[in-house]
Amino acid sequence: MLEITTIRQNPEAVIARLKVKYVENAAEMVAQILQYDAQRRSLQQQRDDLLNRSNTLAQEIGQLYKQGKRPEADALKAETLSLKESIKQAEADFASIDEQLNQTLVQLPNLPHELVPEGATPEENFEIRRGGTIPALHDKAQPHWDLVQKYRLIDFETGAKITGSGFPLFVGRGAKLQRALINFFLDRATEAGYTEYIPPHVVNHASAYATGQLPDKEAQMYHVTLDDLYLIPTAEVPLTNIYRDVILPESELPIRLTGYTPCFRREAGAAGKDTRGLNRLHQFDKVEIVQVQHPEHSYAALDEMVLHVEQILQSLQLPYRIIRLCGGDMSFASAMTYDFEVYSAAQQKWLEVSSVSNFETFQANRLQLRYRDANKKNRLAHTLNGSALALPRIMAALLENNQTPDGIVVPDVLCPYTGFSMID
């Protein structure tokens, strides 16, 4: 959520920035917000004046009672009766406009950073660089969904039987390889200074709201209605919410967190689209990295996170490319996002395996995550997060790219984790 003061101080700049994200009705929304804001302030003044009068009267009545002046006190009570009605009305008016202001405000996306390229579709994203080499596969190379069957690594059918499609069942060396990747990613993150957490996999309404999953993306989450809890779509939600309603001493910044969790996504409306094999699942594993940063250092931190992810891909020897998303392709809450894609050689496709974003104060504003600066002023911190990394598509690319006529070669860095160097 944008800060109301930013909009109040420079509405034109806000509208101009939102154009980069192709928000068509930005001008209308901003105008609406400014109008609500003005109304809200005037209504607060009215309400506060009435409350002030009521407080004064109550005090006077108390004094009069104390002095034994009952009749005088009772006379004053008469005024408070009508005052009560006005206060009730004033409070309702204020609450209603406050609610409307908030509802409009949460619908406004974050402002993109000035380096974000203008563009509406993924075609207009900006490729930063590439790394690794695309392997030349042998004649009988297969896509991963055939490989996992051939070597009995993942059983999609039984997963579907137990739960439904998109819930894979990992088996034997497939399970071991998955666990190896999780441990490998976590070790890289903790070596880079991230503190490891194992958070709850289910969150309440307040947490889902604070990181922006609610109210807009409710359909993306599995909802446990009996307890009004949500299965996490990403570890970002519980990890970032550790710092909800927190004021940090400036000296504690930056904060670096990591955690492995399964992620649950309903993917409503995505049925049939790239859903073969591991490409798109309802449950998948991911290691997430999160940073809480001083505003002055958040973009350096973003670069650092990009480098972190890049080095992991390099050590796995996967061909990758890094893309800076254009305004139209960026998420609602992000000010700048880098996507990582790896090349899945048998599918002959680039697959998104990580997304690293700086949210600046957008998320912190909802979280009420602040730090106390040198002048003892509380300021919103910057939050960043990224996948490091999402497992399924890494697994898909590894299996496809490393297949040989004799079996699938396990990358060197993973062998200590798997205990085997070849799947045959």
Next chain:
RNA sequence: GGAGGUUUGGCAGAGUGGUCGAAUGCGGCGGUCUUGAAAACCGUUGUACCGAAAGGUACCGGGGGUUCGAAUCCCUCAGCCUCCGCCA
């Protein structure tokens, strides 16, 4: 799941219908003293919104109610603790 207790400022802890945004202690910050530090002493020390300012308003776990007036009384929800039950 049942019974009881509890939830107050960074922490500890008082307050049980009016002058309480809230005593006191610790911690923090500033100062005096000191070559420096400690100790001692003095001062200061919550958050948010409105306002040019003066000042105003709200917040004592969340929500609602009683009352002219609620941290204090009532209802309700949640967290924590203890005992019982169940259980990995």
